[in-house]
Amino acid sequence: xxxxxxxxxxxxxxxxxxxxxxxxxILEMNGYTAMAAANGSDxxxxxxxxxxxxxxxxxxxxxxxxLDMLRDIRQNPELDHxxxxxLSALIATDDIRKGLELGAADYLIKPFRITDLLQVVxxxxxxxxx
Amino acid sequence: xxxxxxxxxxxxPGRPGRPRKLRPFVVDKDNVYETVVEELKCVVFKxxxxxxxxxxxxxxxxxTGYSVAQSTGQMLTKxxxxxxxxxxxDLFQPLIERSKEDCRHEVRYLTRRGGFRWLECHARLALDQxxxxxxxxxxxxxxxxxxxxxxxxxxxxLAQECTADGIALLNELGxxxxxxxxxxxxxxxxxxxxxxxxxxxEIYHPDEVARIEEKVFAALTANGSWTGSATAKRLDGSxxxxxxxxxxxxxGGLVCICRDATEKxxxxxxxxxxxxxxxxxxxxxxxxxxxxxxxxxAVHLSQGWKALLGLSDDQLTTTWAELSALMHPDDVKxxxxxxxxxxxxxxxxxxxxxxxxxxxxxxxxxxxxGKALFNDAGQPVRMLGTAADISDRRQVxxxxxxxxxxxxxxxxxxxxxxxxxxxxxxxxLAALTLTLEFLASYSTRIDATALEKGLASANDSARRLSSxxxxxxxxxxxxQGQLNCAAVPVNLADQIAMxxxxxxxxxxxxxxxxxxxxxxxxxxxxxxxxxxxMLLNLLSNACKYSADDAPVMLRASQVSGAVVLEVEDxxxxxxxxxxxxxxxxxxxxxxxGTTPGTGLGLMVVKRCVEAHCGTITLRSSAGQGTCFTxxxxx
Numbered sequence: 001x002x003x004x005x006x007x008x009x010x011x012x013x014x015x016x017x018x019x020x021x022x023x024x025x026i027l028e029m030n031g032y033t034a035m036a037a038a039n040g041s042d043x044x045x046x047x048x049x050x051x052x053x054x055x056x057x058x059x060x061x062x063x064x065x066x067l068d069m070l071r072d073i074r075q076n077p078e079l080d081h082x083x084x085x086x087l088s089a090l091i092a093t094d095d096i097r098k099g100l101e102l103g104a105a106d107y108l109i110k111p112f113r114i115t116d117l118l119q120v121v122x123x124x125x126x127x128x129x130x
Numbered sequence: 131x132x133x134x135x136x137x138x139x140x141x142x143p144g145r146p147g148r149p150r151k152l153r154p155f156v157v158d159k160d161n162v163y164e165t166v167v168e169e170l171k172c173v174v175f176k177x178x179x180x181x182x183x184x185x186x187x188x189x190x191x192x193x194t195g196y197s198v199a200q201s202t203g204q205m206l207t208k209x210x211x212x213x214x215x216x217x218x219x220d221l222f223q224p225l226i227e228r229s230k231e232d233c234r235h236e237v238r239y240l241t242r243r244g245g246f247r248w249l250e251c252h253a254r255l256a257l258d259q260x261x262x263x264x265x266x267x268x269x270x271x272x273x274x275x276x277x278x279x280x281x282x283x284x285x286x287x288l289a290q291e292c293t294a295d296g297i298a299l300l301n302e303l304g305x306x307x308x309x310x311x312x313x314x315x316x317x318x319x320x321x322x323x324x325x326x327x328x329x330x331x332e333i334y335h336p337d338e339v340a341r342i343e344e345k346v347f348a349a350l351t352a353n354g355s356w357t358g359s360a361t362a363k364r365l366d367g368s369x370x371x372x373x374x375x376x377x378x379x380x381x382g383g384l385v386c387i388c389r390d391a392t393e394k395x396x397x398x399x400x401x402x403x404x405x406x407x408x409x410x411x412x413x414x415x416x417x418x419x420x421x422x423x424x425x426x427x428a429v430h431l432s433q434g435w436k437a438l439l440g441l442s443d444d445q446l447t448t449t450w451a452e453l454s455a456l457m458h459p460d461d462v463k464x465x466x467x468x469x470x471x472x473x474x475x476x477x478x479x480x481x482x483x484x485x486x487x488x489x490x491x492x493x494x495x496x497x498x499x500g501k502a503l504f505n506d507a508g509q510p511v512r513m514l515g516t517a518a519d520i521s522d523r524r525q526v527x528x529x530x531x532x533x534x535x536x537x538x539x540x541x542x543x544x545x546x547x548x549x550x551x552x553x554x555x556x557x558x559l560a561a562l563t564l565t566l567e568f569l570a571s572y573s574t575r576i577d578a579t580a581l582e583k584g585l586a587s588a589n590d591s592a593r594r595l596s597s598x599x600x601x602x603x604x605x606x607x608x609x610q611g612q613l614n615c616a617a618v619p620v621n622l623a624d625q626i627a628m629x630x631x632x633x634x635x636x637x638x639x640x641x642x643x644x645x646x647x648x649x650x651x652x653x654x655x656x657x658x659x660x661x662x663x664m665l666l667n668l669l670s671n672a673c674k675y676s677a678d679d680a681p682v683m684l685r686a687s688q689v690s691g692a693v694v695l696e697v698e699d700x701x702x703x704x705x706x707x708x709x710x711x712x713x714x715x716x717x718x719x720x721x722x723g724t725t726p727g728t729g730l731g732l733m734v735v736k737r738c739v740e741a742h743c744g745t746i747t748l749r750s751s752a753g754q755g756t757c758f759t760x761x762x763x764x
Binding site: 016017018019021022023026029038039060065089110111112114 | 552553556557558559560561562563564565567568571572575580584587588590591636637638678723725
């Protein structure tokens with residue numbers, strides 16, 4: 001099995017099984033390499049191990065949530081340039097604002113459409129590969 | 131002492147033809163005179179026509195201190211008090227002019243010690259044998275003591291006339307023998323003559339005379355004196371209040387000192403009236419009035435305090451310390467308005483709300499206000515104030531504050547709920563729409579297995595959505611009191627097995643459940659739908675608030691006929707402080723962080739348990755996990 005093309009590798013951190021699996025399937029259908037974790041601490045571990053080109057993370061998760069993970073990523077010199085896109089069902093703009101302050105590159109509000117997802121992924125992978 | 135040669139004393143020349151044997155007698159007689167003269171208390175003197183002392187008896191020295199030897203030959207004027215010198219010579223002049231036989235006057239003679247003595251002088255002209263004046267002879271009597279008494283009496287009388295008090299002397303018949311001017315004027319007369327010789331009964335009303343004779347004279351006879359008030363009558367018939375002091379004299383007469391008390395009585399009456407009005411005001415108001423002596427700490431309380439605190443009459447006179455002891459311990463510091471509870475006695479203005487203990491041991495809220503009064507030195511010496519019962523107002527106030535706080539909390543909880551509900555609904559909605567879009571978009575590129583999996587996912591998401599909507603609807607029923615329990619016999623083990631595989635949970639969660647049912651075929655009468663709500667919520671919480679791989683225990687058993695369901699996790703736990711409120715609407719533990727949740731679940735669980743007439747308890751400590759126990763009677 002060839003090693004994954006890390007420049008097109010996306011890490012998905014999401015506690016909802018359906019959403020997580022659907023995102024993985026959609027990205028793979030579109031030629032990306034996707035890996036997934038169900039909470040922040042697992043996500044951080046995978047990120048450190050595989051250095052994905054983009055991280056898509058839910059905000060509200062049990063244990064380590066998306067914002068905690070984002071903070072840890074920004075404090076890790078090997079990951080601090082990895083763009084992070086937040087997924088949130090929150091209508092409250094507070095968490096989005098907090099996420100952007102912590103260095104999130106973008107956000108998607110649930111429910112979102114496949115085209116929205118692919119657009120965001122495409123945009124941030126292009127900019128990070130440049 | 132022999133007569134000096136120049137003495138004016140009639141010589142006693144030898145009488146011719148007088149038998150010689152008589153001479154010793156004459157001489158003896160002279161000696162007797164001389165002895166008598168020298169022993170006299172008064173001075174016997176003789177001067178020459180110029181006014182020089184020719185003779186002075188020994189009493190001169192006794193009275194003035196000057197020796198006879200040094201005085202003899204000196205001008206008598208030298209020994210006179212300067213003011214009296216001219217007068218004495220004027221007094222002697224008629225004698226010298228022989229217009230008077232003798233004279234009597236009172237003059238002051240100097241004493242050797244620098245003072246003077248009053249001497250009464252009886253003098254007459256001395257004639258020689260030819261009948262010509264050859265000096266003055268006479269006596270000087272020391273009347274200093276008498277003069278001093280006279281002077282004192284004169285001052286006394288002057289004082290009596292000057293004083294505003296009326297002074298009168300009455301004889302044993304009750305007739306005035308002396309009245310000073312003040313007394314005369316007080317009764318409206320012109321001069322003392324108008325009253326002298328009249329009896330006191332004329333200047334008092336007959337009724338007052340009767341009273342005085344009956345009551346006052348009895349006391350006067352018994353004690354020798356009497357002091358009191360009377361109503362006196364003026365010449366014009368008007369009356370006035372009089373302060374009277376009577377003293378019985380040994381001769382049966384009376385000394386009467388009186389004073390017009392009109393103004394004093396008026397002032398006293400005004401003061402009494404003012405005091406009475408104040409008292410009525412103080413005692414009639416519902417508030418308590420307090421009066422503290424800041425120097426002693428003594429406090430007087432008005433009748434109002436009886437209603438305020440249920441104090442008895444003898445508790446109305448108290449001390450600050452005793453009063454402070456009635457204060458609610460929590461309020462003592464506030465009440466004192468300083469750290470020292472007795473410092474109130476040093477404050478200028480006092481204004482505080484605090485609780486005080488009533489006779490029945492309960493506390494009332496009082497608004498206590500006071501103001502200090504200062505002495506001339508600027509020291510606060512007294513504090514006067516009021517105390518009003520504000521318990522009702524305070525209660526309303528507290529209730530209002532509590533309501534406001536509750537309202538604010540509810541508002542925050544609602545806002546949080548909306549946010550949570552949004553999350554809870556949007557997540558399965560997002561999953562559903564994403565799945566359906568995926569199936570639609572990639573239908574040509576996915577195999578049958580992927581299609582089947584996608585449809586199952588869509589189904590799960592739809593059921594999850596439905597389940598959340600059910601919860602919200604259930605909550606609405608709970609809030610409207612419409613939660614009915616439709617209990618039917620169920621096999622508990624089967625029910626639990628079905629719930630554990632509910633699509634509400636994901637696979638990872640299902641794997642964590644450790645279920646025991648004892649006995650395995652446990653039967654119970656329960657409402658299956660309410661049982662589902664209870665267990666789904668408890669299991670879901672146990673999963674959410676513990677580690678992803680930690681087991682979640684579900685135990686069903688029967689104890690004394692009751693069904694006991696326990697859900698236990700090893701998660702974050704619930705702090706003691708939160709345990710009381712954990713079943714409240716929208717309440718979430720302080721340690722949940724960003725874990726999703728609506729704050730509805732446990733409230734729903736509790737209502738479902740109560741619908742079964744059961745109880746729910748919890749055993750938990752933060753960081754140690756939680757165990758909920760539901761007990762449902764058979």
